[in-house]
Amino acid sequence: MTRVTDLDLSADAADLLEQLVDIESVSKNEQRIADAVQAALLPLTHLTVTRHGNTVVARTDLGHPERVVIAGHLDTVPVNDNLPAVRDQAEGTDVLRGLGTCDMKGGVAVMLKIAAGVPAPNRDLTFLFYESEEIETEFNGLFLLAQSDPDLLRADFAILMEPSDAVIEAGCQGTLRVDVIARGERAHSARSWKGVNAIHRAGEILDRLNAYQARMPVIDGLEYHEGLNAVFVNGGVAGNVLPDVCTVSINFRFAPDRSEAEAAAYVKELFAGFECEITDSAPGALPGLDRPAAKEFVEAVGGEVNPKFGWTDVARFSALGVPAVNFGPGDPMLAHKQEEFVPLEQVYRCEAVLRTWLGA
Structure with missing residues (x-):
C-alpha cells in the first residue's frame, strides 16, 4: 500500500505549493495527490468531503442563499526533468x-x-480538486462529475483557478476542428494532364484562409478575437503520382456568442465547394459578469478583467448555466514548458483576494 503523503494546511501558501509540486501527478497518476488532499481535508469539520475516482469534493453547508464553486485540476503534463520544485x-x-x-x-x-x-x-463553497484535465475529455474529472453527480457542479458562480497572472479572465473561446478535403484524380506525374492534382486544388482552401478577416465581438465589455488557422496539411501518394486527396485540417477559435452549430455552419459556408468533416468541437463560455457574485468578485480583484483566449473548463460550468471565470496565479504562457514557474507574490495575492471576498 502506498503511504499517504502528508500536506500541512497550516503552512505558508508557498510551502504548501512546494509540497504539492513534489507529489508527481501526471495525468492518470493522480491517486497519491488525491489521497493527500482528501486526508488533509477530512479533519476539517466545516466541510463535507467525498471522493469520486481521483477527484476530491469538499463542500460547506451553511445555508447561504448563494453557492460558489472553486475548482482546480490535480494533474500535470509528463515530467520533463523539472522535479522536484526549486x-x-x-x-x-x-x-x-x-x-x-x-x-x-x-x-x-x-x-x-x-x-x-x-x-x-x-457564501457556501464547493471545492473541486479534479483529475485528468490535461488529457482526453473522457477522463476529465469535471466531465465525469457532470455525468454522475451534476448537482455537485451547480452554483451561482464558479472560479476556475487556471493560471491567469492573478487577474480575471472571463469566459473562454469555443474551439472547432474541421478537415477540409480537396479531391482530384490520380495520374502518373509524367502525364499530369491526365489527372487532377488534389494538392493544387487545396491551394484555394489556403487562399480562403489568407483572405479571412477575424471577427472581434465585444461581450460584457470584453473584446474577443476569433481565429481560423490551418494546423495540418496531408496529401500525397508517391513521388511520381498526382495525389487524388489533400486534407487541410483547420482549427477555428470562436467567440462565446457563437454556438457550436453556428461555428460549424460558418466554416462550412466559408469552404463551400469542398467537403468538410468536423473532427472535434467544444463550446465557448460567456463571461456572465452581470451576475451579482461575479460583479462582487470583480470588485474584490480590483476591477481588471480580460477575455480568455483559449478554451478552459469554464465552458463545462457555462453549459450548466453557471457563469465562470479563470483566476489563478501564474502566466498561462508558461503552462507545459520545462521552465514552468509561478511568482510567489501571485500565489499570496490570489489567496488574499479570495479571503477578502469571502469575508475572512
Whole structure:
C-alpha cells in the first residue's frame, strides 16, 4: 500500500505549493495527490468531503442563499526533468520552479488554504480538486462529475483557478476542428494532364484562409478575437503520382456568442465547394459578469478583467448555466514548458483576494 503523503494546511501558501509540486501527478497518476488532499481535508469539520475516482469534493453547508464553486485540476503534463520544485528568482521576484507550479498547483495551494482557513465564508463553497484535465475529455474529472453527480457542479458562480497572472479572465473561446478535403484524380506525374492534382486544388482552401478577416465581438465589455488557422496539411501518394486527396485540417477559435452549430455552419459556408468533416468541437463560455457574485468578485480583484483566449473548463460550468471565470496565479504562457514557474507574490495575492471576498 502506498503511504499517504502528508500536506500541512497550516503552512505558508508557498510551502504548501512546494509540497504539492513534489507529489508527481501526471495525468492518470493522480491517486497519491488525491489521497493527500482528501486526508488533509477530512479533519476539517466545516466541510463535507467525498471522493469520486481521483477527484476530491469538499463542500460547506451553511445555508447561504448563494453557492460558489472553486475548482482546480490535480494533474500535470509528463515530467520533463523539472522535479522536484526549486525556489529561485525571475526578474527580481521570488518564484517556485517545477512541474505544475503554474499549471496549476499554485491554484490548488490557494484552494487548500481557503478551504482550511475560511471556515465560515459569506457564501457556501464547493471545492473541486479534479483529475485528468490535461488529457482526453473522457477522463476529465469535471466531465465525469457532470455525468454522475451534476448537482455537485451547480452554483451561482464558479472560479476556475487556471493560471491567469492573478487577474480575471472571463469566459473562454469555443474551439472547432474541421478537415477540409480537396479531391482530384490520380495520374502518373509524367502525364499530369491526365489527372487532377488534389494538392493544387487545396491551394484555394489556403487562399480562403489568407483572405479571412477575424471577427472581434465585444461581450460584457470584453473584446474577443476569433481565429481560423490551418494546423495540418496531408496529401500525397508517391513521388511520381498526382495525389487524388489533400486534407487541410483547420482549427477555428470562436467567440462565446457563437454556438457550436453556428461555428460549424460558418466554416462550412466559408469552404463551400469542398467537403468538410468536423473532427472535434467544444463550446465557448460567456463571461456572465452581470451576475451579482461575479460583479462582487470583480470588485474584490480590483476591477481588471480580460477575455480568455483559449478554451478552459469554464465552458463545462457555462453549459450548466453557471457563469465562470479563470483566476489563478501564474502566466498561462508558461503552462507545459520545462521552465514552468509561478511568482510567489501571485500565489499570496490570489489567496488574499479570495479571503477578502469571502469575508475572512
